[in-house]
Amino acid sequence: MSQAILLTPGPLTTSARTKEAMLSDWGSWDVSFNQLTASVCNDIVQIVNGQATHVCVPMQGSGTFAVEAALGSLVPHTGKVLVPSNGAYCQRIARILSYQKKNVVVLEHAEDEPASPDRILAALIADPGITHVAMVHCETSAGILNPLHDIALVVAAQKRHLIVDAMSSFAAIPIDLTTTPIDALIAASGKCLEGVPGMGFVIVRQDVLESAKSNSHSLALDLHDQWIYMRKTGQWRYTPPTHVVAALRSALDQFHEEGGVSARNARYQKNCGALVAGMRTLGLRTYLADDVQAPIIVTFHSPDHPNFQFSKLYEGVKAQGFILYPGKLTQIETFRVGCIGAIDAKDIFKVTEATARTLRDLGVISSI
Numbered sequence: 251m252s253q254a255i256l257l258t259p260g261p262l263t264t265s266a267r268t269k270e271a272m273l274s275d276w277g278s279w280d281v282s283f284n285q286l287t288a289s290v291c292n293d294i295v296q297i298v299n300g301q302a303t304h305v306c307v308p309m310q311g312s313g314t315f316a317v318e319a320a321l322g323s324l325v326p327h328t329g330k331v332l333v334p335s336n337g338a339y340c341q342r343i344a345r346i347l348s349y350q351k352k353n354v355v356v357l358e359h360a361e362d363e364p365a366s367p368d369r370i371l372a373a374l375i376a377d378p379g380i381t382h383v384a385m386v387h388c389e390t391s392a393g394i395l396n397p398l399h400d401i402a403l404v405v406a407a408q409k410r411h412l413i414v415d416a417m418s419s420f421a422a423i424p425i426d427l428t429t430t431p432i433d434a435l436i437a438a439s440g441k442c443l444e445g446v447p448g449m450g451f452v453i454v455r456q457d458v459l460e461s462a463k464s465n466s467h468s469l470a471l472d473l474h475d476q477w478i479y480m481r482k483t484g485q486w487r488y489t490p491p492t493h494v495v496a497a498l499r500s501a502l503d504q505f506h507e508e509g510g511v512s513a514r515n516a517r518y519q520k521n522c523g524a525l526v527a528g529m530r531t532l533g534l535r536t537y538l539a540d541d542v543q544a545p546i547i548v549t550f551h552s553p554d555h556p557n558f559q560f561s562k563l564y565e566g567v568k569a570q571g572f573i574l575y576p577g578k579l580t581q582i583e584t585f586r587v588g589c590i591g592a593i594d595a596k597d598i599f600k601v602t603e604a605t606a607r608t609l610r611d612l613g614v615i616s617s618i
């Protein structure tokens with residue numbers, strides 16, 4: 251079976267070892283599976299140095315399920331949430347809150363502009379009714395990095411709560427909960443931990459979670475209930491994604507063997523640098539300035555040429571074994587290439603070669 255290499259923001263390319271970890275079946279009540287869950291949660295909290303203050307509550311489903319669980323369980327009905335927005339995942343947070351009939355204030359930014367700590371500070375001072383800030387660390391829509399540490403300090407100084415969607419940054423960009431005050435940090439199995447998709451998790455301050463009983467609008471997404479049950483029994487409340495947890499255990503082992511966050515960050519930085527340099531030699535332009543680009547996914551302007559169509563580029567590159575990703579910006583034509591997953595700069599070099607070949611075949615570029 252041929253294995254395409256995914257240059258996407260998740261699901262990602264996983265290693266053979268991670269895939270092999272899914273060859274056993276696990277009983278959800280069995281003590282060895284409970285130990286597997288506990289060990290995965292333990293490691294996850296340690297990655298961000300939260301063991302003294304935070305607990306990890308896993309949640310079945312894709313990343314959005316965990317975001318929805320966190321917002322539903324941690325923001326009370328009387329809460330009011332400020333959402334600094336520079337992309338689709340920020341907008342999704344606002345949309346989830348409006349489904350939950352909670353008060354939301356969206357602080358709009360341009361899609362190529364990092365969320366501004368100064369503007370957030372001004373908004374918090376102007377409206378003492380705001381109880382929470384909910385933000386995205388790496389906004390995967392454009393691939394922009396938001397200044398989490400500076401925002402966290404502003405929010406803490408104003409004595410408000412901070413909930414962070416760190417879906418595409420967790421394990422790839424350092425976060426230290428002992429120095430960056432965050433109530434809840436949300437991520438998932440199938441992103442930079444390089445597991446398979448199917449399990450989200452919320453790393454949440456234990457005291458915040460303890461006071462979150464009966465907030466939730468939803469039974470299945472009640473984080474507090476999931477945590478209480480898991481503490482009591484060691485089990486998930488409802489059918490766990492057993493194979494996903496087993497794959498994540500293996501992915502975590504490989505993450506530690508690689509050298510943790512700093513090594514993963516270095517590999518992704520290399521991928522990103524090779525990608526941007528290679529694509530620029532083809533005349534392709536990045537959407538973001540280099541200093542706000544996260545080493546996660548890169549947005550490129552579509553070439554301004556009558557022969558260019560993303561679907562044709564996609565098919566041409568796919569025929570050579572690589573899967574690209576469409577753009578997600580509201581105003582302009584773009585496409586995206588991911589830097590994350592079990593891939594290295596050699597793979598990225600092949601992707602840029604495949605892109606060059608396809609653009610030449612389409613007549614978009616003449617030579618390189």
Ligand SMILES: *Cc1c(COP(=O)(O)O)cnc(C)c1O
Nearest residue numbers: 312313314339388390415417418
């Ligand atoms: C991937 C991602 C999510 C979750 O998306 P799902 O499709 O539900 O897994 C949420 N936020 C960000 C920033 C993401 O990159």
